């Protein structure tokens with residue numbers, strides 16, 4: 249997959265288009281950047297892992313492979329800093345090659361004669377209003393059911409554990425978990441790593457920083473936004489230094 253490198257003007261344009269959107273749609277907007285040649289109409293139906301893998305690569309292209317994140321210990325509240333690497337995260341989720349085969353068609357599996365497919369963004373959107381974690385998981389499973397026996401005595405809640413394990417196996421990048429342990433209290437736990445949210449926050453920060461620079465230079469010299477964005481980063485930094493004095 250060749251992903252074009254977004255320049256500052258393009259970062260600003262992505263930011264502008266994503267600002268008012270729901271986080272699920274922001275992830276799809278960023279995914280669309282990685283797939284300029286494909287029609288975006290079927291992106292909401294792609295397996296979540298397909299989106300996440302592309303966003304990890306996009307993150308690497310925009311801001312490098314190293315991710316430093318601050319997380320509070322869920323037991324003692326101590327702030328910890330964790331260092332991640334997009335390459336390692338991608339290697340971890342590509343370990344068995346099952347996922348790549350299903351990149352564009354949601355893989356299906358069976359549990360107790362119920363047939364399911366792995367979740368996509370459209371499914372996430374349907375359950376996103378659900379506050380209760382377990383209820384959301386059951387609703388998601390129901391959403392992903394493509395075939396079920398009539399009058400089986402089983403409920404979706406009963407199938408949850410087995411179905412989630414199958415989903416994890418078929419699309420490991422759909423839900424990236426980090427296993428953490430606190431140096432202060434020794435507590436170990438799992439956190440959800442959401443590349444869509446992380447990348448959006450970084451694009452938001454970058455876009456606002458660029459706008460602040462444009463603002464300073466426009467105010468000082470009367471240049472237009474395209475003129476300022478066209479300056480090399482060295483020239484822009486030199487002018488900003490003089491303006492700040």
Ligand SMILES: [Zn+2]
Pocket residue numbers: 321322323324325326430431432433434435
């Ligand atoms: Zn702790």
